[in-house]
Amino acid sequence: MRPFVANGAAIILKGILRAKDVDINLPRETIYKIKMPWKFLAFTCGEHIFVNNLLWKSYDELGRIIRHERQHAEQFRRYGWGGIGFIVRYAVAQIVYGYAANPFEMEARFAEINAPR
Numbered sequence: 001m002r003p004f005v006a007n008g009a010a011i012i013l014k015g016i017l018r019a020k021d022v023d024i025n026l027p028r029e030t031i032y033k034i035k036m037p038w039k040f041l042a043f044t045c046g047e048h049i050f051v052n053n054l055l056w057k058s059y060d061e062l063g064r065i066i067r068h069e070r071q072h073a074e075q076f077r078r079y080g081w082g083g084i085g086f087i088v089r090y091a092v093a094q095i096v097y098g099y100a101a102n103p104f105e106m107e108a109r110f111a112e113i114n115a116p117r
Contacts, residue, residue: 031049042068071115089104090104
């Protein structure tokens, strides 16, 4: 499967989406459309965003999901992988605050609405 480019980022979505379908600037992250065995809409690992192809219902919702996950990619860039990097910080925040009050999730939810499209 060959990726196509939308606003500078490779999008690997089995040709289902076109660049004009997702009104969002994607400078770095690679987005994969996959089937997930769990009920997450998406997850991010570094600069790779994995979107559950069974759960999003519209391109508007997909844009919101991507904006949310792009913020997590930015958090990976900010805190890195090693030592007390993003994954450790996220896990500790999840234990201490829970999902709804996790500062990393709150930042990502803010980005869903306020990030440039």
